[in-house]
Amino acid sequence: MRKPRLMAPGPAPVPEEVLLEMARPVIHSRDPRTKQAIKEAIEGLREVLKTANDVAILAATGTGAMEAAVIHAVPPGKKALVLNAGWFGLRWAKICQAHGIPFETIDVEWGQPVDPARVAEALTGRDDIAVVCGTLSETSTGTGHPIEAIGKVVAETAALFAVDGISGVGAMECRTDDWKIDLLAVGSQKALMLPPGLAFVAVSPKAWAVIDSFEPKAFYFSLKAARKKLAEWDTPYTPAHTLIFGLVKSLERIKAEGIENVWARHKTMSDACQAGVKALGLELFSARPAEGLTAFVVPQGLKDTDIRKKLDDRFGLSIVGGQDKLKGKICRIGHMGYNDEVDVVGALAALEMVLAELGHEFEPGAGVSAAQRVLIGQGSPVGAA
Amino acid sequence: MRKPRLMAPGPAPVPEEVLLEMARPVIHSRDPRTKQAIKEAIEGLREVLKTANDVAILAATGTGAMEAAVIHAVPPGKKALVLNAGWFGLRWAKICQAHGIPFETIDVEWGQPVDPARVAEALTGRDDIAVVCGTLSETSTGTGHPIEAIGKVVAETAALFAVDGISGVGAMECRTDDWKIDLLAVGSQKALMLPPGLAFVAVSPKAWAVIDSFEPKAFYFSLKAARKKLAEWDTPYTPAHTLIFGLVKSLERIKAEGIENVWARHKTMSDACQAGVKALGLELFSARPAEGLTAFVVPQGLKDTDIRKKLDDRFGLSIVGGQDKLKGKICRIGHMGYNDEVDVVGALAALEMVLAELGHEFEPGAGVSAAQRVLIGQGSPVGAA
Numbered sequence: 194m195r196k197p198r199l200m201a202p203g204p205a206p207v208p209e210e211v212l213l214e215m216a217r218p219v220i221h222s223r224d225p226r227t228k229q230a231i232k233e234a235i236e237g238l239r240e241v242l243k244t245a246n247d248v249a250i251l252a253a254t255g256t257g258a259m260e261a262a263v264i265h266a267v268p269p270g271k272k273a274l275v276l277n278a279g280w281f282g283l284r285w286a287k288i289c290q291a292h293g294i295p296f297e298t299i300d301v302e303w304g305q306p307v308d309p310a311r312v313a314e315a316l317t318g319r320d321d322i323a324v325v326c327g328t329l330s331e332t333s334t335g336t337g338h339p340i341e342a343i344g345k346v347v348a349e350t351a352a353l354f355a356v357d358g359i360s361g362v363g364a365m366e367c368r369t370d371d372w373k374i375d376l377l378a379v380g381s382q383k384a385l386m387l388p389p390g391l392a393f394v395a396v397s398p399k400a401w402a403v404i405d406s407f408e409p410k411a412f413y414f415s416l417k418a419a420r421k422k423l424a425e426w427d428t429p430y431t432p433a434h435t436l437i438f439g440l441v442k443s444l445e446r447i448k449a450e451g452i453e454n455v456w457a458r459h460k461t462m463s464d465a466c467q468a469g470v471k472a473l474g475l476e477l478f479s480a481r482p483a484e485g486l487t488a489f490v491v492p493q494g495l496k497d498t499d500i501r502k503k504l505d506d507r508f509g510l511s512i513v514g515g516q517d518k519l520k521g522k523i524c525r526i527g528h529m530g531y532n533d534e535v536d537v538v539g540a541l542a543a544l545e546m547v548l549a550e551l552g553h554e555f556e557p558g559a560g561v562s563a564a565q566r567v568l569i570g571q572g573s574p575v576g577a578a
Numbered sequence: 579m580r581k582p583r584l585m586a587p588g589p590a591p592v593p594e595e596v597l598l599e600m601a602r603p604v605i606h607s608r609d610p611r612t613k614q615a616i617k618e619a620i621e622g623l624r625e626v627l628k629t630a631n632d633v634a635i636l637a638a639t640g641t642g643a644m645e646a647a648v649i650h651a652v653p654p655g656k657k658a659l660v661l662n663a664g665w666f667g668l669r670w671a672k673i674c675q676a677h678g679i680p681f682e683t684i685d686v687e688w689g690q691p692v693d694p695a696r697v698a699e700a701l702t703g704r705d706d707i708a709v710v711c712g713t714l715s716e717t718s719t720g721t722g723h724p725i726e727a728i729g730k731v732v733a734e735t736a737a738l739f740a741v742d743g744i745s746g747v748g749a750m751e752c753r754t755d756d757w758k759i760d761l762l763a764v765g766s767q768k769a770l771m772l773p774p775g776l777a778f779v780a781v782s783p784k785a786w787a788v789i790d791s792f793e794p795k796a797f798y799f800s801l802k803a804a805r806k807k808l809a810e811w812d813t814p815y816t817p818a819h820t821l822i823f824g825l826v827k828s829l830e831r832i833k834a835e836g837i838e839n840v841w842a843r844h845k846t847m848s849d850a851c852q853a854g855v856k857a858l859g860l861e862l863f864s865a866r867p868a869e870g871l872t873a874f875v876v877p878q879g880l881k882d883t884d885i886r887k888k889l890d891d892r893f894g895l896s897i898v899g900g901q902d903k904l905k906g907k908i909c910r911i912g913h914m915g916y917n918d919e920v921d922v923v924g925a926l927a928a929l930e931m932v933l934a935e936l937g938h939e940f941e942p943g944a945g946v947s948a949a950q951r952v953l954i955g956q957g958s959p960v961g962a963a
Binding site: 197199201203204205206207212213215216217218219220221222223224252253254255256257260287288291292293380382388389390410411412413414415430431432433434435436511513 | 582584586588589590591592597598600601602603604605606607608609637638639640641642645672673676677678765767773774775795796797798799800815816817818819820821896898
């Protein structure tokens with residue numbers, strides 16, 4: 194029957210009531226009901242992001258939010274410092290490059306977290322660094338970076354801290370204000386349980402002071418224009434309002450569960466998935482796993498494309514492979530969005546069936562039962578390989 | 579009962595089967611079915627836009643497509659020439675300004691069309707003008723500009739011709755290739771019968787030659803990156819794929835009707851709406867009405883907000899007022915998207931009832947019957963006031 198099971202690290206599945214909300218008759222984008230939805234969306238996002246900051250809503254995907262953040266953060270004569278530990282860390286550098294924004298990188302081996310001490314060292318005596326660009330959850334490697342600790346380091350300087358929270362926000366703890374994140378970029382299609390098409394930037398007062406000190410070259414992504422319209426719960430250009438109506442619905446779900454509980458559930462799903470994968474004799478790729486996805490190394494003798502094709506063909510289970518230099522080397526299972534603990538166990542069950550068929554040797558049921566032990570509180574979460 | 583009737587010049591109503599298509603379970607954005615949809619969408623758009631050019635799909639609204647067009651069209655040392663005859667013509671200038679792109683304007687009274695002879699004059703002996711930025715349908719005034727004639731003028735020079743087709747494409751004739759449009763910006767939420775969130779840029783070979791001659795400062799809106807991915811029916815960053823699936827459905831509708839018939843239907847709706855409005859003693863605002871909307875002058879002694887509020891409260895009919903300096907001075911009825919001839923007659927009927935209640939004097943039924951006469955081929959379309 195091939196039931197669809199989307200367990201990618203984004204896009205992630207969307208609850209039925211959110212999909213149906215967006216299927217209602219389209220109303221005008223400047224209708225009072227649209228403004229009400231924008232208000233509710235922003236208030237809800239502030240709870241999810243743990244922030245009192247302004248939150249700009251963009252009709253774009255997450256990369257647009259990253260671009261918006263960095264073009265507003267670097268006044269002429271200043272530089273960005275990019276924490277590059279994967280394909281999406283590298284994206285910050287590519288955005289800078291495309292816009293002629295000078296930047297330096299701290300390069301970290303893919304799969305390893307950024308060491309806050311290296312950031313501290315790189316910032317010492319450097320008043321030309323206007324922004325440090327980091328990543329909450331590096332989707333390409335399945336690594337969670339120590340954003341809280343890096344935020345402490347950056348907060349002691351004049352530099353801003355811009356964080357790509359696209360696959361992290363909602364799937365792992367992220368306290369924007371407490372962790373001193375000045376520009377947080379978020380996308381709709383991950384743990385926020387929406388299709389792609391909306392992006393958000395939370396902007397701190399420290400960031401506004403920088404933004405107001407120069408003329409950022411931005412129109413569609415202008416945060417100043419967004420701030421002006423936020424005052425009346427509007428957007429500077431046509432809002433992608435059907436998605437915003439959906440967002441209000443998905444935020445209701447998150448609010449009902451409680452964001453701390455949502456984080457805890459993702460942590461449990463992550464622990465369970467890691468335990469399951471290891472019990473199948475597979476090696477975890479990341480030294481510090483993110484909580485919205487689990488990356489494992491493709492075992493010797495198997496092809497990632499075979500694993501993924503069989504999962505999709507037989508069970509409609511869509512996971513992803515590696516990107517760029519990790520192509521063919523890892524597989525990534527997403528457990529975010531409208532996926533819960535039972536979906537994680539199901540994915541492991543499907544993975545076992547497919548691995549068995551491909552000749553990988555392991556004790557049948559080992560993955561599922563290891564995950565189950567974590568879920569019922571009898572197994573200890575495993576560390577990295 | 580207050581049935582919703584969205585007759586704004588965008589966002590416009592979306593067919594039920596398109597809404598339901600987008601409510602299907604979300605699949606992965608790099609699934610072969612997504613690539614197939616991107617392929618079908620681009621092939622369908624080429625038919626609708628009458629072009630063999632590359633068509634980039636952006637996760638953005640129309641303003642994003644305008645920004646993408648202009649930042650790729652002006653190499654260093656060159657200028658843009660903006661045809662400014664309304665709020666959206668002015669938008670080209672604002673985008674240039676925000677990006678530090680030098681520009682000049684041809685300023686035309688709002689409601690009047692741009693005279694191609696003025697464009698020819700402005701371009702004479704000017705090899706520093708890299709692009710002329712025009713508007714197919716100026717939504718703020720309800721004016722259709724003579725794009726074919728302007729295209730002929732621009733084509734004789736080295737300058738590119740960038741056209742904002744956002745509220746025009748699908749609602750009035752637009753032959754991208756024959757009319758020599760080098761960069762056509764389109765949005766999803768107008769005559770293409772989709773919610774906001776997708777934007778398109780059709781890029782001619784002449785435009786590519788300019789784009790390839792320098793390094794445009796673009797990342798999210800990079801047309802070079804888009805071209806690279808188009809070869810494999812993909813987008814450089816996450817596509818707003820649920821909207822693309824919807825687009826495939828709405829394009830099926832347009833294809834079934836035939837784009838020439840769609841244009842003809844909008845022309846008839848426009849003629850009927852104009853005839854109806856004039857028969858009520860109202861003055862048309864535009865000297866050269868666009869075909870996706872009708873703008874009329876708010877009669878002496880009435881308030882536009884009263885008219886619009888009553889239409890909305892009593893009949894769920896959502897039309898819009900004026901923007902910027904036309905605020906309070908005009909009302910605009912959209913007849914595009916999922917609206918047909920009967921909807922136009924219905925809007926006129928509702929308008930009559932509301933105007934009567936507000937004390938405007940006219941012969942009851944005059945608007946509706948004037949429109950009807952056009953629709954059954956017995957009335958001649960009226961000219962402008």
